[in-house]
Amino acid sequence: MNRPSRRRLGVVVSALAVIVAALSGCSSSHSPGAEAPATPIARLNTAAMEIPRIDFCSRVPHEAVTDALGSSHARLASYGDGDRTAVAGETDTVAEHGCAWLSTTGPALARAWVFASPVDKALARSAITDARNTPGCHLTKSPQFGSPTLTQVCENKGTTRVRHAGLFGSTWLTCEISDSGKLADVRKRTNKWCVQIANTLNTAR
Secondary structure (H helix, E strand, C coil): CCCCCHHHCCCCCECHHHHHHHHCCCCCCCCCCCCCCCCCHHHCCHHHCCCCCCCCHHHCCHHHHHHHHCCCCEEEEEECCCCEEEECCEEEECCEEEEEEEECCCCCEEEEEEECCCCCHHHHHHHHHHHCCCCCEEECCCCCCCCCEEEEEEEECCEEEEEEEEEECCEEEEEEEEEECCHHHHHHHHHHHHHHHHHHHCCCC
């Protein structure tokens, strides 16, 4: 498999246009499972976690999605490594495993994805540098979510998006929530969402 490019790493929006279109006609499907522990993100032991690069949408607990969206009614769309979809305005082959849940009662959108190929620290740092130049967004300090790590905040036309991304071993994991409302609320929900995603995926338990 080809070495991943920075454009596809997940710190830039990938496949979002196709996901949102798919959500208009796709119902959610969650397998039952125990909700991940409500660990504060600052206490998440990311150094000890092992995150596989797999299709994981069905493993995410329904309770985690409900908490993230503020609603129990959601539609799920997913994509996998090798799918043809829109990336950065062009049709391309996606090199990620990802999921998106859209609330059917409001504008909230929760997403999570892992890059399908191994990522080293040099590439991760380059991607973080690139993320600083995303229009309408800025990087902000936050507890470690992998190493290296980033927290990105974007605000546009009344919508706030908070994204955490980081390197877990050789796996680049990204999770985010977009919603209207105050930044503090979106950030709090994103922190919990990312903890739940990481705990769900972690195989070192």
